Amino acid sequence: MNTSSSNLKKIVIEPVTRVEGHGKVTILLDENNKVHRTLLHVVEFRGFERFIIGRPYWEIPVLVQRLCGICPVSHHLAAAKAMDVIVGGEKLTPTAEKMRRLMHYGQMFQSHSLHFFHLCSPDLLFGFDADPAIRNVIGVAQKFPELAVQGVMMRKYGQEVILRTAGKKIHGTGAIPGGINKNLTIEERDYLLKDIDQMVEWAQSALKIAKDYSVENLEKVIPFGSFESNHLSLIREDGAMDLYHGNLRAIDAQGNKIFDQVDYQNYLDYINEEVRDYSYMKFPFIKFLGPQDGWYRVGPLARVNTADFIDTPLAEAARKEFMAVTDGKPNNLTLAYHWARMIENLHSIEEIKILLDDPDLQGNALVVKGERRDEGVGLIEAPRGTLFHHYKVDENDQITMANLIVSTTNNNEPMNRAVQKVALDHISGVPEITEGLLNHVEVAIRAYDPCLSCATHAMGQMPLEISIVDCEGRLIDRKSKR
Amino acid sequence: MEKPRIATASLAGCFGCHMSLLDIDDRILKLIELVEFDKSPVDDIKNFTGRCAIGLIEGGCCNEENVHVLKDFRKNCDILVSVGECAIMGGLPALRNGIPLKECLETAYINGTGVYNPSGRIPNSEDIPLLLNKVYPCHEIVKVDYFLPGCPPPADTIWEACVALLTNKPLDLPYELIKYD
Numbered sequence A: 001m002n003t004s005s006s007n008l009k010k011i012v013i014e015p016v017t018r019v020e021g022h023g024k025v026t027i028l029l030d031e032n033n034k035v036h037r038t039l040l041h042v043v044e045f046r047g048f049e050r051f052i053i054g055r056p057y058w059e060i061p062v063l064v065q066r067l068c069g070i071c072p073v074s075h076h077l078a079a080a081k082a083m084d085v086i087v088g089g090e091k092l093t094p095t096a097e098k099m100r101r102l103m104h105y106g107q108m109f110q111s112h113s114l115h116f117f118h119l120c121s122p123d124l125l126f127g128f129d130a131d132p133a134i135r136n137v138i139g140v141a142q143k144f145p146e147l148a149v150q151g152v153m154m155r156k157y158g159q160e161v162i163l164r165t166a167g168k169k170i171h172g173t174g175a176i177p178g179g180i181n182k183n184l185t186i187e188e189r190d191y192l193l194k195d196i197d198q199m200v201e202w203a204q205s206a207l208k209i210a211k212d213y214s215v216e217n218l219e220k221v222i223p224f225g226s227f228e229s230n231h232l233s234l235i236r237e238d239g240a241m242d243l244y245h246g247n248l249r250a251i252d253a254q255g256n257k258i259f260d261q262v263d264y265q266n267y268l269d270y271i272n273e274e275v276r277d278y279s280y281m282k283f284p285f286i287k288f289l290g291p292q293d294g295w296y297r298v299g300p301l302a303r304v305n306t307a308d309f310i311d312t313p314l315a316e317a318a319r320k321e322f323m324a325v326t327d328g329k330p331n332n333l334t335l336a337y338h339w340a341r342m343i344e345n346l347h348s349i350e351e352i353k354i355l356l357d358d359p360d361l362q363g364n365a366l367v368v369k370g371e372r373r374d375e376g377v378g379l380i381e382a383p384r385g386t387l388f389h390h391y392k393v394d395e396n397d398q399i400t401m402a403n404l405i406v407s408t409t410n411n412n413e414p415m416n417r418a419v420q421k422v423a424l425d426h427i428s429g430v431p432e433i434t435e436g437l438l439n440h441v442e443v444a445i446r447a448y449d450p451c452l453s454c455a456t457h458a459m460g461q462m463p464l465e466i467s468i469v470d471c472e473g474r475l476i477d478r479k480s481k482r
Numbered sequence B: 001m002e003k004p005r006i007a008t009a010s011l012a013g014c015f016g017c018h019m020s021l022l023d024i025d026d027r028i029l030k031l032i033e034l035v036e037f038d039k040s041p042v043d044d045i046k047n048f049t050g051r052c053a054i055g056l057i058e059g060g061c062c063n064e065e066n067v068h069v070l071k072d073f074r075k076n077c078d079i080l081v082s083v084g085e086c087a088i089m090g091g092l093p094a095l096r097n098g099i100p101l102k103e104c105l106e107t108a109y110i111n112g113t114g115v116y117n118p119s120g121r122i123p124n125s126e127d128i129p130l131l132l133n134k135v136y137p138c139h140e141i142v143k144v145d146y147f148l149p150g151c152p153p154p155a156d157t158i159w160e161a162c163v164a165l166l167t168n169k170p171l172d173l174p175y176e177l178i179k180y181d
């Protein structure tokens, strides 16, 4: 990193403490405490793309989900979709497709609920600057016990859906190349139907909290970590939001289409990843726009922006309200992610309700196979955004190439921009950097629900430590957040 | 009487073991009554605030920081438990142990499909930690007192184990909780 200018100071923010760090932030300040440059580093490297080479292809859907225990279903399904192509079974039976969709919406519901209630609600309920002693999920449990229980029970419901479709709450085995290994029994269906109306109601009240917060604090929400960007997601053929399957659509900040209905088997013609020195996480971009201009956002905000409509009534009404704030143009506000996320949460539970009433789930045709291929791409809209899995397989059924672009990686540049914006607006030129100001940086990162903060994004606030060192590395000041 | 303290950490794991802990659902409210959480992603505590009765470790060690945090846990916890395959055996990340690290890095950052890297360099700055040559299970770095197998161990297993340790009772798990896929 360039720290050559002798009068720059460096601030290090370790979202997850230095020793557990999956990610951290450094901020370079000049002698007047003006922000010079900010960087978000991802400090994890595991090498999946190399070490799965040589494994048999049917192992991959259960193997690669160990990338992430927070949304394992997304990796499980993206890999299974790629393997569908390998076995020539991408036209699934209705039972298989609907079981997988049910699993996926269950995953979306548990992950979005977890993120909103356990992680973000403390900031929204108590304020970014609130006393950190109460600004956490235990504080929420004490002050708003009903809400906390609601969050726990919504997550639990999503996990129960996953258990009954994948066989296990975490790292299940439900999806196999060309289909699924079980259907939904009547007993399982009835168990899930028992609480469904309660869940729809709670999803609506969670949406209302997110919406009211955004509307009531619009002045704060508009500038906070915000910037214009392109947006990318899968989209159904008729332009509807589709979290499980579709073609790629990218739009610019004004809503003009960059490309549309691209078959994702050809994603490599459109998306590349740039490597930078300071992070193990790469920087994806739209190829023909180049790394400078081609970066984009993914996730709930991008999906609500790219969709022409949502195919379930309650979520569609919510989408219209959301889009009205920006007169139908894409919304480019970082904090609007929360509102968009709760729209998707409602959509997911509506979809679950529709699916549970579908007798296809009790069908017995589970697997299809066709012409064997040696290459397959599987994409899915994971809770945090578009997830890419791409594999090549040889005649011995062994993997010879793997390329994974995970959701959080797609949001790498946007998260860096959000950090930069917040640092410029809230930290630049401030004589003393307080805990509350540090939390502002976290709030911006947290809006994207990144998996780099795995350790914390599950349950509470990210522990933070900031060290201010001069250019020779001497410690000037240190603050840590308890 | 002061409540016993419990600490948790995620090293080179996928966070699935912590998620499984969360899957005790509403019993988490009971757990908060039984114990006080010290250093953990559950809360904001970055450094140990006192001696802990139990330390739960998810994940093995893949970089220098993992080693550092694991030693810190050993120093501050009476009982250290390796939770899940990654902590016990290195788990899936240890699949890289049979492959030179350089090859793993080159696949990810230089030769990989769709990689744009005109400089041809592998990420390397003072701000990212050094990787270890291999992924190590926790008991090869420090003494570990108990092991809870599973990927992840079921929520009920974690719950029963914590209750047994906290109440000093023997752990008696039914067959379903020690059967693995």
Ligand code: SF4
Residues within 6 Å of the ligand: A066, A069, B012, B013, B014, B015, B016, B017, B058, B059, B083, B084, B085, B086, B087, B091, B092, B150, B151, B152
């Ligand atoms: S043991 Fe399994 S669930 Fe636990 S961290 Fe490792 S891969 Fe994740």
